[in-house]
Amino acid sequence: MDTKLKMSKYNFFTSDKEGNLIIYNFLSGITSLTKVLKSDVEKFKQLFLANNEIEDESCVEHTEAVNYLIKSGILIASDINENVLYDSVQYNQVYDSKLVLTILPTGKCNFRCPYCFETPQSFCRDEMTIDSQNALLKYLQKAIPNHRALHISWFGGEPLLSPDVIKRLSDKFIRICSVRHLPYSADIITNGYLLDADMFDMLYKLNV
Numbered sequence: 001m002d003t004k005l006k007m008s009k010y011n012f013f014t015s016d017k018e019g020n021l022i023i024y025n026f027l028s029g030i031t032s033l034t035k036v037l038k039s040d041v042e043k044f045k046q047l048f049l050a051n052n053e054i055e056d057e058s059c060v061e062h063t064e065a066v067n068y069l070i071k072s073g074i075l076i077a078s079d080i081n082e083n084v085l086y087d088s089v090q091y092n093q094v095y096d097s098k099l100v101l102t103i104l105p106t107g108k109c110n111f112r113c114p115y116c117f118e119t120p121q122s123f124c125r126d127e128m129t130i131d132s133q134n135a136l137l138k139y140l141q142k143a144i145p146n147h148r149a150l151h152i153s154w155f156g157g158e159p160l161l162s163p164d165v166i167k168r169l170s171d172k173f174i175r176i177c178s179v180r181h182l183p184y185s186a187d188i189i190t191n192g193y194l195l196d197a198d199m200f201d202m203l204y205k206l207n208v
């Protein structure tokens with residue numbers, strides 16, 4: 001391959017407690033997260049950070065690493081104009097994408113899993129009020145014209161403790177999408193304890 005390569009200007013570098021180098025690329029997102037072991041950091045710097053342009057031949061022995069960095073968006077062809085790339089990513093996110101909302105119908109949970117990141121305070125959060133639901137619907141009515149689909153993720157606490165909120169909001173979301181001919185989908189993150197046949201039936205009818 002003759003292509004010259006360069007490091008993306010959207011790379012972010014930091015180190016972890018062990019001194020390994022952590023790289024994140026803001027254009028590629030979470031899939032770009034890469035760790036360079038402490039023992040390889042100097043070599044990495046020599047190969048990839050010492051020059052603005054990287055001759056691909058210089059990396060021949062490191063093909064696997066180079067391929068990985070290219071796939072992660074950390075290393076790119078030197079003739080790519082990243083400003084244009086950024087504008088296109090931004091445009092797609094704002095105007096052309098699926099609107100994805102994560103909603104907590106309640107902060108309460110019927111479990112106390114030892115590994116849970118929720119705190120005793122968050123478990124005290126009450127069910128979403130009608131005012132909050134209406135504010136969310138108002139936001140959605142304003143935002144939806146800029147998107148091509150709506151996806152809702154029901155989260156908590158344990159969302160199945162508040163099926164009425166899920167039902168009421170889902171009915172409204174489905175209606176808002178129907179009148180605009182937009183696809184609607186939803187998922188739920190639940191411990192499943194309350195998932196009996198009736199609950200399943202309700203969720204199924206609500207596209208969850």
Ligand code: SF4
Nearest residue numbers: 109111112113116191
């Ligand atoms: S079910 Fe989920 S929210 Fe509830 S305690 Fe367990 S991990 Fe936390």
